Ligand SMILES: [Zn+2]
């Protein structure tokens with residue numbers, strides 16, 4: 657048995673699996689961002705976030721582009737730059753109970 661007492665773990669009920677974050681800590685040197693890094697990678701590869709992760713979601717109303725972020729700033733930045741370059745309105749949804757959906761549009 658390896659010593660894994662200190663490794664953080666993440667579980668995903670949709671995958672029915674649980675992971676320790678040795679890979680994120682060792683290979684990606686994610687440090688205390690390991691959970692965030694895992695969650696973002698999980699979403700990128702599976703299309704959903706693991707348990708206990710509620711992302712900021714930006715969802716373009718005109719094209720299929722949709723991204724999840726674990727912080728408000730990059731989510732807002734994605735929405736603002738998408739609107740700026742495409743002229744599309746983007747829905748920005750905060751993690752649960754943090755407020756209503758906001759529409760980000762190109763200020764022109
Ligand atoms: Zn999963």
Ligand SMILES: [Zn+2]
Pocket residue numbers: 716717718719720721738742744
């Ligand atoms: Zn768009």
